[in-house]
Amino acid sequence: MSTYRNLPPLSTLIGFEAAARLQSFSRAAEELNITQSAISHQVRVLEDHLGQPMFRRIGRRIELVDAGRDFLITAQSALEELRHGVRRLNAYSKPGSVIVMMPAALASGWFLPLLADLRDTHPWIDPWVHTSDQTEVPEEAEIDIVLGPRPWPAEGAQSLLLAEDALIPLCAPALAAGLPDVPDRQRLDAAPLLHDETLNDWQSWFTAAGSARTEFSRGYNFSDTGQMLQAAELGLGVCLATAREADRALRDGHLVQACQSALTKTVPLYMSCWTRNFTRPPVQALWDWLRLRSDPEGRQTQQGNRLTTANSETPVK
Numbered sequence: 296m297s298t299y300r301n302l303p304p305l306s307t308l309i310g311f312e313a314a315a316r317l318q319s320f321s322r323a324a325e326e327l328n329i330t331q332s333a334i335s336h337q338v339r340v341l342e343d344h345l346g347q348p349m350f351r352r353i354g355r356r357i358e359l360v361d362a363g364r365d366f367l368i369t370a371q372s373a374l375e376e377l378r379h380g381v382r383r384l385n386a387y388s389k390p391g392s393v394i395v396m397m398p399a400a401l402a403s404g405w406f407l408p409l410l411a412d413l414r415d416t417h418p419w420i421d422p423w424v425h426t427s428d429q430t431e432v433p434e435e436a437e438i439d440i441v442l443g444p445r446p447w448p449a450e451g452a453q454s455l456l457l458a459e460d461a462l463i464p465l466c467a468p469a470l471a472a473g474l475p476d477v478p479d480r481q482r483l484d485a486a487p488l489l490h491d492e493t494l495n496d497w498q499s500w501f502t503a504a505g506s507a508r509t510e511f512s513r514g515y516n517f518s519d520t521g522q523m524l525q526a527a528e529l530g531l532g533v534c535l536a537t538a539r540e541a542d543r544a545l546r547d548g549h550l551v552q553a554c555q556s557a558l559t560k561t562v563p564l565y566m567s568c569w570t571r572n573f574t575r576p577p578v579q580a581l582w583d584w585l586r587l588r589s590d591p592e593g594r595q596t597q598q599g600n601r602l603t604t605a606n607s608e609t610p611v612k
Contacts, residue, residue: 303340303341303344303345304340304341304344306337307337307338307340307341307344308341308370308373308374309327309337309374310323310327310329310333310334310337310338310341311337311338311341311349311366311367311370312367312370312371312374313326313327313334314334314338314350314357315349315350315359315363315364315367315370316367316371318356318357318358318359319357320334320335320338320357338350345362345366347362348360348362348363349362349363349366350363383437389421390419390577391419391420391421391577392421392422392423392577393420393421393422393423393439393440393575393577393578393581394422394423394425394437394438394439394440395422395423395424395425395438395439395440395441395442395581396425396426396427396429396432396438396440396441396442397424397425397426397427397441397442397443398426398427398428398442398443398520398521399426399519399520399521400519400520400521400523400524400536400540401442401539401540401564402424402426403521403543404521404524404539404540404541404542404543404544405539405540405542405543406424406442407424407543408542408543408546409588410422412588413581413584416584417580417581417584419577420577420580420581420584421577422581425438428443429441429443430443430444430445431445431447431449431567434449434451434452434569434571439568439572439575439578439581440566440567440568440572440578440581440582440585441566441567441568442457442564442565442566442567442585443564443565443567444562444563444564444565445563445565446565446567447565447567451569451570451571452567452568452569452570453567453568453569453570453573454565454566454567455565455566455567455582455586456563456564456565457564457565457566457585457586457589458539458563458564458589459561459562459563459564460537460538460539460540460561460562460564461537461538461557461558461559461560461561461562462496462500462535462536462537462557462558462560462561462562463535463536463537463538463552463557463558464483464500464533464534464535464552464553464554464556464557465524465527465533465534465535465536465541465544465545465550465551465552465553466486466527466530466532466533466534466550466551466553467527467528467529467530467549467550467551468548468549468550468551469530470486470530470532470533470553471551471552471553474486474553474554479504479554479555479556480504480505480506480507480556481506481507482553482554483501483504483506483508483533483553483554484506484507484508486532486533486553487513487514487531487532487533488511488513488514488532488533488534489514489515489516489517489523489526489527489531489532489533489534490512490514490515490516490517490523490534491516491517491518491519491520491522491523491534491536492516492517492518496535496558496560497511497535498511499558499560500535500556500558503556503558503559504554504556514532515531515532520536520540521540523536524536524540524541524544524550527550528544528549528550533553535558537562539564564589566582566585566586566589568582
């Protein structure tokens with residue numbers, strides 16, 4: 296027996312949501328381009344189905360009862376989820392669509408500037424860029440390729456180490472010009488610092504540089520590495536990030552390296568995919584393109600249940 300048999304008809308949710316939000320049957324009817332009697336009928340069917348009223352009728356006015364206010368939250372959430380799902384179907388109407396997920400800073404700083412080359416070399420691939428700090432997705436998820444700092448250990452998944460990037464101190468050119476002309480271990484001793492929640496490790500950097508600085512926590516904090524990089528571009532302080540994340544800003548001259556010392560600790564960048572996704576040619580092609588663009592000499596390290604060889608365009612068992 297279907298678990299959905301006890302749910303009210305979808306049309307009643309649409310009519311109820313509009314009437315509840317607008318506090319008016321007539322305005323709901325106007326918005327949905329149907330008659331007021333149709334709205335009244337939808338609400339009546341819903342109330343009969345739920346076994347309780349959603350509105351209090353006061354003359355020609357209506358107002359939500361407590362149960363109606365509670366159910367409005369559910370109806371709006373369900374309709375928005377359905378609306379989002381319908382919008383996502385647009386990607387599947389494109390034969391070359393590939394959904395690739397990565398952190399926002401990596402997307403804006405490194406991946407987006409590469410898209411012109413992808414368009415020139417693989418015009419039939421249409422990437423859908425989804426930004427998230429999530430590093431794994433279930434096999435049934437609608438994500439084709441994930442870029443992130445950790446490999447996938449799951450059976451049936453493949454992860455490829457694309458690069459290991461050092462954390463380097465970055466700041467705006469004007470701020471760099473005002474730093475003292477002293478050895479690296481002293482250059483940032485009085486500099487304002489910027490912090491994020493993922494990669495920042497200023498204490499390790501100052502210790503490795505041999506600095507005498509003992510205070511590392513002051514300065515602006517950001518939950519997103521991309522926002523931290525933007526703050527650095529505005530001259531608000533020095534941040535620790537990878538050159539890959541800051542690639543666009545470095546090439547445009549908006550950021551410069553504050554000093555030459557870098558953390559010996561590196562930040563790995565893995566590309567991961569469920570192996571069943573390789574049956575789709577655009578997924579395989581984007582995987583190979585990303586592999587070559589991140590390391591043209593083919594030095595990546597494979598982790599997972601399938602192997603991508605250094606001189607092979609396709610994964611092999």
